[in-house]
Amino acid sequence: xxxxxxxRNLSKILSVKNKSFINFTRTYEELxxxxxxxxxxxxxxxxxxxxxPNLYPKTxxxxxxxxxxxxxxxxxxxxxxxxxxxNGDYPDLPLISYEAKDPxxxxxxxxxxxxxxxxLPMDFHELLGDRQEYGIRQPIEHGKATLIGWxxxxxxxxxxxxxxxxxxxxxxxxxxxxGVHYTFELK
Amino acid sequence: xxxxxxxxxxxxxxxxxxxxxxxxxxxNLILEWNIVSLNSMKMNMFMIFNYKTLxxxxxxxxxxxxxxxxxxxxxxxxxxxxxxxxxxxxxxxxSMVMLILSPNMLTIMLGWDGLGLISYCLIIYYxxxxxxxSGMMTIILNRLGDSGLLMIISFLIMFGSWNLVxxxxxxxxxxxxxxxxxxxxxxxxxxVWLPMAMMAPTPVSSLVHSSTLVTAGxxxxxxxxxxxxxxxxxxxxxxxxxxxxxSGLMANFEMDFKKIIAFSxxxxxxxxxxxxxxxxxxxxxxxxxxxxxxxxxMFMCVGSFIHYMNGIQNFRFYKGMFYIYPxxxxxxxxxxxxxxxxxxxxxxxxxxxxxxxxxxxxxKIFCLILLLISMxxxxxxxxxxxxxxxxxxxxxxxxYLYEDKLMNFCMMFMMMIxxxxxxxxxxxxxxxxxxxxxxxxxxxxxxxxxLGFIMNMIFMKMNFKMILIFLKNFFFMMNMYKIIVYNFNxxxxxxxxxxxxSFYEIMFSNIMILFSMFNMKLFFNxxxxxxxxxxxxxxxxxxIMF
Numbered sequence: 001x002x003x004x005x006x007x008r009n010l011s012k013i014l015s016v017k018n019k020s021f022i023n024f025t026r027t028y029e030e031l032x033x034x035x036x037x038x039x040x041x042x043x044x045x046x047x048x049x050x051x052x053p054n055l056y057p058k059t060x061x062x063x064x065x066x067x068x069x070x071x072x073x074x075x076x077x078x079x080x081x082x083x084x085x086x087n088g089d090y091p092d093l094p095l096i097s098y099e100a101k102d103p104x105x106x107x108x109x110x111x112x113x114x115x116x117x118x119x120l121p122m123d124f125h126e127l128l129g130d131r132q133e134y135g136i137r138q139p140i141e142h143g144k145a146t147l148i149g150w151x152x153x154x155x156x157x158x159x160x161x162x163x164x165x166x167x168x169x170x171x172x173x174x175x176x177x178x179g180v181h182y183t184f185e186l187k
Numbered sequence: 188x189x190x191x192x193x194x195x196x197x198x199x200x201x202x203x204x205x206x207x208x209x210x211x212x213x214x215n216l217i218l219e220w221n222i223v224s225l226n227s228m229k230m231n232m233f234m235i236f237n238y239k240t241l242x243x244x245x246x247x248x249x250x251x252x253x254x255x256x257x258x259x260x261x262x263x264x265x266x267x268x269x270x271x272x273x274x275x276x277x278x279x280x281x282s283m284v285m286l287i288l289s290p291n292m293l294t295i296m297l298g299w300d301g302l303g304l305i306s307y308c309l310i311i312y313y314x315x316x317x318x319x320x321s322g323m324m325t326i327i328l329n330r331l332g333d334s335g336l337l338m339i340i341s342f343l344i345m346f347g348s349w350n351l352v353x354x355x356x357x358x359x360x361x362x363x364x365x366x367x368x369x370x371x372x373x374x375x376x377x378x379v380w381l382p383m384a385m386m387a388p389t390p391v392s393s394l395v396h397s398s399t400l401v402t403a404g405x406x407x408x409x410x411x412x413x414x415x416x417x418x419x420x421x422x423x424x425x426x427x428x429x430x431x432x433x434s435g436l437m438a439n440f441e442m443d444f445k446k447i448i449a450f451s452x453x454x455x456x457x458x459x460x461x462x463x464x465x466x467x468x469x470x471x472x473x474x475x476x477x478x479x480x481x482x483x484x485m486f487m488c489v490g491s492f493i494h495y496m497n498g499i500q501n502f503r504f505y506k507g508m509f510y511i512y513p514x515x516x517x518x519x520x521x522x523x524x525x526x527x528x529x530x531x532x533x534x535x536x537x538x539x540x541x542x543x544x545x546x547x548x549x550x551k552i553f554c555l556i557l558l559l560i561s562m563x564x565x566x567x568x569x570x571x572x573x574x575x576x577x578x579x580x581x582x583x584x585x586x587y588l589y590e591d592k593l594m595n596f597c598m599m600f601m602m603m604i605x606x607x608x609x610x611x612x613x614x615x616x617x618x619x620x621x622x623x624x625x626x627x628x629x630x631x632x633x634x635x636x637x638l639g640f641i642m643n644m645i646f647m648k649m650n651f652k653m654i655l656i657f658l659k660n661f662f663f664m665m666n667m668y669k670i671i672v673y674n675f676n677x678x679x680x681x682x683x684x685x686x687x688x689s690f691y692e693i694m695f696s697n698i699m700i701l702f703s704m705f706n707m708k709l710f711f712n713x714x715x716x717x718x719x720x721x722x723x724x725x726x727x728x729x730x731i732m733f
Contacts, residue, residue, distance in 0.1 A: 126676070126677060139656050140656075140666075142666040142667075142669055142670050143666075143670070145666035145667075146664070146666050146667040146670070148657075149664045149666070149667065153375075153429070156425070156429060156553075157425070159553050160425050160551050160553045160554060163551050163552045163553040164551075164552060165549050165550065165551060165552070166546075166549060166550055166551075166552055166555055167549075168546060168547060168548075168549070168624075169625075170623075171623070
């Protein structure tokens with residue numbers, strides 16, 4: 001009963017204390033690009049914010065500062081697309097696996113072949129171990145290669161269909177006959 | 188373990204005796220046990236005791252007894268996973284026996300699924316991520332075949348019994364049966380898993396991936412051979428000949444010692460299937476029998492080489508092995524000659540007959556050309572191995588000096604029994620067979636050696652980079668499977684991220700965000716918004732009521 005008694009004021013609690021329900025009634029004339037990231041950023045502790053990516057850089061100075069923060073050149077630095085895949089100012093780095101990196105370079109962390117303080121790609125967990133081999137140069141792309149393989153199979157099929165049967169010199173079948181030893185005709 | 192293997196060995200010879208006895212009396216024992224019968228649907232457990240099944244059981248038990256003995260010295264005894272290894276091998280033996288005895292469509296499930304699962308467990312025995320990768324490939328492709336089996340089982344509920352021989356075959360059923368056979372015995376589009384499965388320890392690959400598991404598909408085809416039409420058989424003939432050609436080519440350019448033998452297994456499987464398509468049931472079984480014996484011996488030889496080289500599998504380091512281990516490399520050479528079909532050795536009896544039948548029977552010229560070229564390939568790569576063993580330029584990395592007696596004993600014993608048995612079993616069916624052919628075709632086996640040697644010389648000097656890449660990638664079929672495995676791994680990673688760690692957090696936080704309407708434009712239109720409001724009102728109503 002105690003739980004039900006507490007539920008009486010649930011709507012009140014929710015509508016007053018929760019910030020989101022106040023915004024519930026808000027109506028937009030036109031669609032405004034806003035992100036949850038900016039709103040929920042203030043809910044974290046200041047010590048946690050230090051390790052989060054900053055907001056998306058809008059001015060050139062912010063851009064340069066963000067590039068410097070991740071240890072990249074401003075021309076090289078490229079954050080995620082803010083509309084499709086918003087991740088603050090975190091750079092969209094390519095996936096390069098363990099095997100594709102130089103084995104003779106003195107890495108700080110030789111197990112993953114990364115340096116200390118290096119910005120890692122967003123899906124870095126996919127590269128752990130040797131399950132994937134992204135970034136290795138291949139003579140032919142995978143899709144193109146499979147096409148060639150199947151086309152070879154198709155050519156083989158066509159050739160097999162077009163070619164005639166083998167023609168071995170065989171004797172006519174012999175059947176036991178009466179009186180004579182054998183005949184070539186079936187009675 | 189020694190006692191177990193000796194007992195198994197004795198039991199295998201009892202099986203041989205019984206098989207001969209059954210053949211003498213022309214006796215065929217079928218045990219049938221009705222498990223469930225419901226509305227004219229009968230679930231029966233079948234056990235067929237035939238001279239063929241008993242002979243196959245002898246084969247499996249004999250090879251596995253030798254390999255148990257062999258693996259006592261091969262495996263690291265201090266390894267804490269050793270117990271698991273032996274139990275898995277025993278379970279594998281059990282499931283293989285189940286498969287042999289009951290080829291009924293319902294009860295084959297026990298053996299068929301058991302083989303796939305246990306082979307996966309054995310491939311990932313060395314807990315490395317690379318072996319995980321190859322094990323994953325194996326289990327995915329074996330599951331594909333199993334899905335065919337499951338569909339057949341569920342489809343046959345309509346008819347009321349799972350004896351496939353009684354009914355007239357449907358196209359759909361035929362397709363599923365073909366998928367089953369192709370995945371298990373590693374034919375054209377699904378052959379990738381066999382060379383990848385060489386990540387397993389060598390005793391495993393000598394038992395599982397050469398003689399028993401991969402022959403399961405062919406064993407099934409031997410039972411249900413009469414169901415296939417001529418059109419289907421022509422198609423299977425083309426695919427099997429293609430498999431033979433591709434794997435033969437691959438074996439000529441591969442640099443992993445163990446994988447070369449795996450490719451030769453692939454080509455022999457294609458060989459067996461192609462002879463099955465020409466309605467030669469007994470001959471295919473005979474070649475299956477002989478091939479299992481010498482291929483397992485070959486793997487044992489390679490395994491002992493690898494054992495002494497401290498786990499190095501690179502083919503370049505095996506130059507000049509003949510001068511260090513003459514006995515072992517002699518056995519290796521014998522087994523290679525058997526593979527080629529050297530006159531009056533083990534492989535000769537089956538291979539000679541098969542080539543004669545190729546010329547004798549009616550088939551497409553294209554298939555015949557493919558088969559003969561791939562026949563030359565087998566000789567070419569076996570000569571390549573022999574030349575490498577005799578090479579003077581030693582590139583030894585690391586070797587143990589003292590030879591192991593138990594390993595050598597197993598190989599020698601196996602070879603002796605093999606040499607005795609081959610002619611003996613040949614005489615059971617093919618004693619009186621005589622084919623009328625021109626002499627050119629009759630002596631093709633001998634001519635094959637010269638042509639194969641020339642082909643090997645050509646391949647040695649070949650240095651076209653793009654062609655080599657083309658051949659090394661399985662005619663680029665490898666890339667397709669790479670894409671599949673990449674996407675599967677990606678999915679697994681996402682799955683781990685979302686479902687294991689913070690599924691509920693992400694889910695409910697998203698719902699709160701939906702209520703907050705910040706990201707409203709992305710997910711919902713106006714109608715659903717009204718729906719949410721109404722639902723919320725309804726919930727509030729319920730709360731107020733209480």
